[in-house]
Amino acid sequence: MRLEFNEDQTTFLTFLGLMLDSPDAGFRTVADWGRFDYGAALDARLAENGFFEAAAEKELGAVAAATMIHEIAQSPVTLECAASALLRPFLGNDLPRPVAVVVDDAPGAVRFLPVARTLVSINQAGVRIAQPEADAVEAVESLYAYPMGRIDMKAQDWVLATLDPVRARVLWQGAVAAELAGTLKGGLKSVLAHVRDRHQFGRPIGSFQAVQHRLAINGIEIEAARMQMLKAAQTQLPHDSCLALGYAQGLARRAIYDFHQFMGAMGLTLEHPLHRWTYRARLLRAEMGGPSEAYGRYATQRWGAA
Amino acid sequence: MDFTWTAEDAAYRQRVRAFLERELPSNWPDIARHGPGSAEQTAFSLEFCPRLAEAGLLVPHWPRDWGGAERPAWEHLILGEEMWRAGEPRGAQYMNVNWIGPVLMRFGTEAQKQQYIPEMAQGKAIWCQGFSEPDAGSDLAALRTRAVRDGDHYVINGQKIWTSYAAHARHCFLLAQTGGAEGGRSGIAIFLVPMETPGIEVRAIPSLIGHGDIHEVFFTDVRVPASTRLGAEGEGWSIITYALANERVGIPRYEMGAAEVDRMVGLLKERGRFCDSVVRMRAAEAAAACEAARLLVYKVVDQRARGAAPGNEANLARYAVVTAEHLVTDFGMDFLPDTFSGGEHASFLSHHERAIVTGIAAGAAEIQLNLVARRELNLPKEP
Numbered sequence: 054m055r056l057e058f059n060e061d062q063t064t065f066l067t068f069l070g071l072m073l074d075s076p077d078a079g080f081r082t083v084a085d086w087g088r089f090d091y092g093a094a095l096d097a098r099l100a101e102n103g104f105f106e107a108a109a110e111k112e113l114g115a116v117a118a119a120t121m122i123h124e125i126a127q128s129p130v131t132l133e134c135a136a137s138a139l140l141r142p143f144l145g146n147d148l149p150r151p152v153a154v155v156v157d158d159a160p161g162a163v164r165f166l167p168v169a170r171t172l173v174s175i176n177q178a179g180v181r182i183a184q185p186e187a188d189a190v191e192a193v194e195s196l197y198a199y200p201m202g203r204i205d206m207k208a209q210d211w212v213l214a215t216l217d218p219v220r221a222r223v224l225w226q227g228a229v230a231a232e233l234a235g236t237l238k239g240g241l242k243s244v245l246a247h248v249r250d251r252h253q254f255g256r257p258i259g260s261f262q263a264v265q266h267r268l269a270i271n272g273i274e275i276e277a278a279r280m281q282m283l284k285a286a287q288t289q290l291p292h293d294s295c296l297a298l299g300y301a302q303g304l305a306r307r308a309i310y311d312f313h314q315f316m317g318a319m320g321l322t323l324e325h326p327l328h329r330w331t332y333r334a335r336l337l338r339a340e341m342g343g344p345s346e347a348y349g350r351y352a353t354q355r356w357g358a359a
Numbered sequence: 360m361d362f363t364w365t366a367e368d369a370a371y372r373q374r375v376r377a378f379l380e381r382e383l384p385s386n387w388p389d390i391a392r393h394g395p396g397s398a399e400q401t402a403f404s405l406e407f408c409p410r411l412a413e414a415g416l417l418v419p420h421w422p423r424d425w426g427g428a429e430r431p432a433w434e435h436l437i438l439g440e441e442m443w444r445a446g447e448p449r450g451a452q453y454m455n456v457n458w459i460g461p462v463l464m465r466f467g468t469e470a471q472k473q474q475y476i477p478e479m480a481q482g483k484a485i486w487c488q489g490f491s492e493p494d495a496g497s498d499l500a501a502l503r504t505r506a507v508r509d510g511d512h513y514v515i516n517g518q519k520i521w522t523s524y525a526a527h528a529r530h531c532f533l534l535a536q537t538g539g540a541e542g543g544r545s546g547i548a549i550f551l552v553p554m555e556t557p558g559i560e561v562r563a564i565p566s567l568i569g570h571g572d573i574h575e576v577f578f579t580d581v582r583v584p585a586s587t588r589l590g591a592e593g594e595g596w597s598i599i600t601y602a603l604a605n606e607r608v609g610i611p612r613y614e615m616g617a618a619e620v621d622r623m624v625g626l627l628k629e630r631g632r633f634c635d636s637v638v639r640m641r642a643a644e645a646a647a648a649c650e651a652a653r654l655l656v657y658k659v660v661d662q663r664a665r666g667a668a669p670g671n672e673a674n675l676a677r678y679a680v681v682t683a684e685h686l687v688t689d690f691g692m693d694f695l696p697d698t699f700s701g702g703e704h705a706s707f708l709s710h711h712e713r714a715i716v717t718g719i720a721a722g723a724a725e726i727q728l729n730l731v732a733r734r735e736l737n738l739p740k741e742p
Contacts, residue, residue: 054368054433055361056661062360116360245736260739265732266725272736273675277651284362284654300647348643349636355646356624359634 061112062120065104069121072098073128080129080326089198089329091168092130096151105134105150109142115224118142119231119286123279126235127242129326131199131333133165135228139286140173143216143224144182154225156341158206162193164336166202172209173221180221183209197336198329219291226294226341227285233301233337234278240312240330241271248315258315267311274304292354298340299347305338364437371434375441378414382407383445388705391446394569394712401485401527401571404450408482411449418456418480425464425472426480432664436611436657443614446709451486451524455479457610459486459532462602463551466590471551475530489519489533489552489576490599496521497726499534500544500596504578506535513537513550513588515558515581523720525561525574528554533578534599537592547595551587558582568712603722604669612680612717613652616687619710620645623691626698638694645690648683655679674730681724684714 058066072078077095099105108118118138125134133151141152153169157176166172167190174181185204195201214221245268248259258264278301285297309331313320320327341347364372384390393399411417412426420435421427442449449456460479463472478484495502504517515535525531531552538546552559558581564573590598624642627633633642655676662669688711691699698704699711718724732738 054364054657054661056658057665058360245738249737249739256742257739260741262729262741265736265738265741266728268736268738269728269731270678272731273655273678274651276675277655277679280654280658281647281650283360287360287362296643296647296650299643300651303644303647344644345636345640348640348647351643351646352633352639356621356628356633356639356642359628359631 058116058120059112061110062114062117065107065113065117066120066124068102069099069104069124073124078125078128078130080329082324086323088196088323088332089131089200090129091200092128092132095125095128095130096132099132099134100150105137106142106146108139109146115139115227115286115289116283119227119282122228122231123235123238123282126232126333127239129239129329131329133168135232136165136173136225139224139228139231140221141171143220144173144180144214148182149184153202155206156222156225159341162195162201162203164197164199164201166190166204167192167200172204173214174206174211175218175221175225177218179218180214180216181211182214183211185209196332198332199336220289223285223289223291223294226298226347227282227289229337229340230278230282230285230294230297230301233298233305233334233340234275234282236330236334236337237271237275237278237301237305237308240308240327240334241268241275243325243327243330244268244312244315247319251317264315268315271304271308271311275308278304292351295347295351295354299344299351302338302340302344302347305334309334309338368433368437372437372441375416375438378411378416379441379445379448382410383448387446387448388709391448391709392569392705394572395447395450396524396527396572397570398527400450401524404448404452405483405485407448408452410482412480412482417449417452417482418460421460421480422464425460425476432660436660440611440614443611444618446615446706451527452479452482452484453610454488454524455484455486458602459488462532462598463589465601466594466598468586470586471589475551484530485524485528486530486532487522487525487528487554487574487576489522489531491521492518493520497723499599500547501542502534502536502547503542504533504535506537506548506550508537508585509582511585512582513585515550515552515578515583517578519576519578520574521564522561522574522576523572525554525576526563526571530554531559531576532589534595544596545593547599548592549589549595549598550583551589552581552583553587556581556583568716604673610680611653611656612713613649613656613683615710615713616683617646617649617653619687619707620649620690622704622706623687623695626695626704632694641690641693645683645686648679648686652676652679652683671731671735674727675735677722678724678727678731681718684710684717688714 083090107113108115122135136152136154137150149170151169152171153163153165154173172183190202193201281297285294316327319325418427419430492502506513506515533550533552536546537548558579560577562575566573658672
């Protein structure tokens with residue numbers, strides 16, 4: 054048991070931190086009050102410097118990749134990182150990215166599809182890969198701060214990947230758990246800055262115990278979600294990834310509610326980035342069937358069938 | 360970063376588990392039902408802990424000079440997890456092992472060390488902690504019990520309350536004011552008081568958590584030698600801060616909760632109820648909360664193992680343990696109500712009784728939230 058990052062991971066995360074401190078990762082409003090700002094410049098810099106290949110490198114591994122997903126998710130820009138960092142290295146780093154993922158042929162719009170150059174399908178039968186033509190994707194206007202799109206899954210030229218579908222699901226559960234934990238942390242940091250500065254009744258609203266306690270509970274649970282996703286990334290065991298995803302999804306509802314309550318009317322505007330985190334989190338909370346599905350799968354892993 | 364146990368750690372866990380399976384009597388769950396401060400469990404711990412000590416499983420993390428083996432922090436955690444999984448058969452003696460002994464080693468005089476530590480290492484000592492008072496609970500620095508110097512003695516007057524194990528303890532780790540009338544942190548000193556000293560009266564308080572678990576302790580003109588003082592006058596608060604940092608570190612209560620979830624699921628399966636998706640989800644939710652608490656406690660232990668200065672992790676961990684305890688109890692009560700209401704299942708009831716204490720004893724859950732808000736989230740202090 055050793056819970057500190059190794060030297061390579063620390064260096065990797067230090068450089069990542071420098072990139073995330075740059076204006077490329079900062080908040081700016083989007084033309085026509087669009088709900089998301091795709092971080093294309095940051096994405097290109099990360100790709101150029103090989104950050105998306107970390108999971109396959111021995112000294113960095115899935116822990117560094119999961120932490121990268123978690124850190125990037127705290128940024129107000131939207132970036133396809135989860136699939137690229139934790140799934141693509143095990144499918145083949147030559148696959149063009151960004152990558153969109155569909156699990157169990159779930160209907161509806163797919164995150165990142167309008168920008169994706171690779172589409173991955175994970176279901177019980179296997180892991181399949183397609184490279185959809187741009188005109189095959191119908192972009193969908195969405196509340197959820199991601200580029201969203203639909204595609205005719207049956208019309209794609211699928212190639213069966215060699216990656217075991219059980220392992221693929223484990224990796225993807227861990228990746229989504231990492232993204233959700235980071236997204237919630239980004240929202241929390243934004244709210245903390247607000248309640249420190251905003252004064253009412255002659256004092257910062259963050260000095261009221263009623264506010265402090267709820268944010269403290271969120272802080273504790275978001276940190277526990279980070280630890281669970283790190284464990285899932287490191288062990289790559291199905292029960293750990295189910296638990297990490299279920300836990301992060303389970304705490305998201307209350308966290309999102311609290312963040313908006315404490316941000317007040319400012320959080321209703323598109324001039325403030327809070328919605329970037331909370332609406333992404335709403336969608337991630339529902340990914341792969343939401344917490345009931347993740348916990349149900351955990352129950353099967355841990356205690357077997359009825 | 361590595362969340363897996365080494366082969367040596369796994370073997371150590373097996374050794375502890377095998378010892379417990381061999382040495383705990385079949386009626387242990389019934390003994391535990393009386394509560395950790397009961398006469399039954401105290402008597403049991405005085406018979407059981409010497410056996411643990413003999414096997415090298417009571418204070419393996421202590422220095423060799425004091426009966427330990429200087430084993431790593433992670434082994435101490437594993438030992439604690441297995442003890443809690445088995446219902447914590449060390450009873451009151453967990454305090455000696457976790458913090459009273461280490462505090463004496465660090466701050467005690469040579470005579471105090473020689474007098475108290477060996478019997479702790481042998482599993483023969485029961486102590487109580489004289490901290491809380493009627494007007495000093497979460498605000499511990501407001502305590503009023505006073506020790507007045509009289510030659511080479513102190514005369515102690517005051518009242519302690521909610522004192523666990525007091526009826527059976529041979530010594531009290533007592534906080535008292537020795538400073539001026541203004542009181543507060545700077546006037547606090549610590550005394551190691553023999554409980555048979557004239558002037559000490561212990562009254563048990565009937566409680567929800569087992570007979571003999573909490574007490575009032577009255578000190579009326581209790582005369583103790585100055586040599587019972589631990590550290591200097593006015594040094595008590597810094598010693599107690601060190602002590603609480605140790606007490607609050609790495610108590611793996613979540614392991615008892617996780618074990619109860621396993622037992623509850625086993626029973627639900629026997630009854631054919633574990634096919635219900637709601638039941639399965641709730642079981643997993645309770646297990647997830649135990650895992651969350653576990654990983655936050657592991658952060659504390661990891662810091663310790665690396666020799667890093669304690670941060671705020673213990674405050675986060677303590678709150679997570681409270682959440683886990685309640686989710687486990689609620690899960691059992693919701694789907695196995697008869698085993699609670701009919702008193703059929705001793706370990707469920709023991710866990711249920713302890714769960715209510717978890718958020719109150721050794722620093723209320725809300726105090727942990729205050730500390731997390733201020734120290735971890737950097738929120739402004741209430742005016």
